[in-house]
Amino acid sequence: MSAVLVTGGTGRLGTHAxxxxxxxxxxxxxxxxxxxxxxxxxxxVREAATGAELVLHAASDTHHRFGAGDPQQMRNLLSACAxxxxxxxxxxxxxxxxxxxxxxxKLECKRLISESGLPYTVLRATQFHxxxxxxxxxxxxxxxxxxxxxxxxxxxxxxxVARRCVDLLEAESLGRAPDFGxxxxxxxxELLDIWPGRxxxxxxxxxxxxxxxxxxxxxxTPAHADGRxxxxxxxxxx
Numbered sequence: 001m002s003a004v005l006v007t008g009g010t011g012r013l014g015t016h017a018x019x020x021x022x023x024x025x026x027x028x029x030x031x032x033x034x035x036x037x038x039x040x041x042x043x044x045v046r047e048a049a050t051g052a053e054l055v056l057h058a059a060s061d062t063h064h065r066f067g068a069g070d071p072q073q074m075r076n077l078l079s080a081c082a083x084x085x086x087x088x089x090x091x092x093x094x095x096x097x098x099x100x101x102x103x104x105x106k107l108e109c110k111r112l113i114s115e116s117g118l119p120y121t122v123l124r125a126t127q128f129h130x131x132x133x134x135x136x137x138x139x140x141x142x143x144x145x146x147x148x149x150x151x152x153x154x155x156x157x158x159x160x161v162a163r164r165c166v167d168l169l170e171a172e173s174l175g176r177a178p179d180f181g182x183x184x185x186x187x188x189x190e191l192l193d194i195w196p197g198r199x200x201x202x203x204x205x206x207x208x209x210x211x212x213x214x215x216x217x218x219x220x221t222p223a224h225a226d227g228r229x230x231x232x233x234x235x236x237x238x
Contacts, residue, residue, distance in 0.1 A: 002026050002054050006056045014030070024166070039059050093221050119173035148211050150188070160228065161227075180227070
């Protein structure tokens with residue numbers, strides 16, 4: 001049993017990880033805005049990290065200028081974790097292949113970890129089923145949704161990524177862990193074909209570096225299709 005700090009522990013991934021860690025007998029501390037902390041501002045970070053042996057960093061400042069706050073979150077966390085024996089950071093497949101500002105901030109976080117001297121593991125996962133479903137739900141409010149139908153996606157269940165995170169965190173640090181992807185690679189059109197909601201799509205042509213990267217599947221990991229819950233199974237459960 002270890003004392004484990006989970007940042008973003010009330011989020012989609014963190015909630016599953018906290019449940020699994022507690023089921024395995026760990027003492028779990030949760031740091032998030034919902035629990036009164038603020039990782040970007042440094043509020044409550046040192047108190048939460050004191051005595052922690054393991055850290056799962058699942059928080060992301062997605063609402064602050066395309067994740068611009070993520071590196072500052074990481075600096076604040078690292079400064080409070082000098083005695084941690086293993087820090088696991090959750091990143092995204094294709095983060096170094098797709099020209100998004102949010103991804104650039106993720107890469108900066110990885111650099112900060114690697115230069116910290118702490119034992120660490122970085123796990124890159126593909127997009128969650130839940131995030132794709134949220135996107136479709138929001139777009140359905142509009143008369144027309146602008147989407148590139150040929151863009152590839154390999155959605156994975158957040159609970160399965162959480163289980164991989166916990167397994168890795170309990171083991172020795174790896175630096176870079178093998179990627180973790182969902183069981184199937186689809187185009188957005190294929191995902192929409194079995195989406196139960198009504199969504200009218202205006203197809204975006206594949207132009208520019210960003211859309212070409214998605215059409216080429218740089219956000220997928222065919223060799224690591226380790227998830228088991230398919231998009232269809234997720235929708236049936238949902």
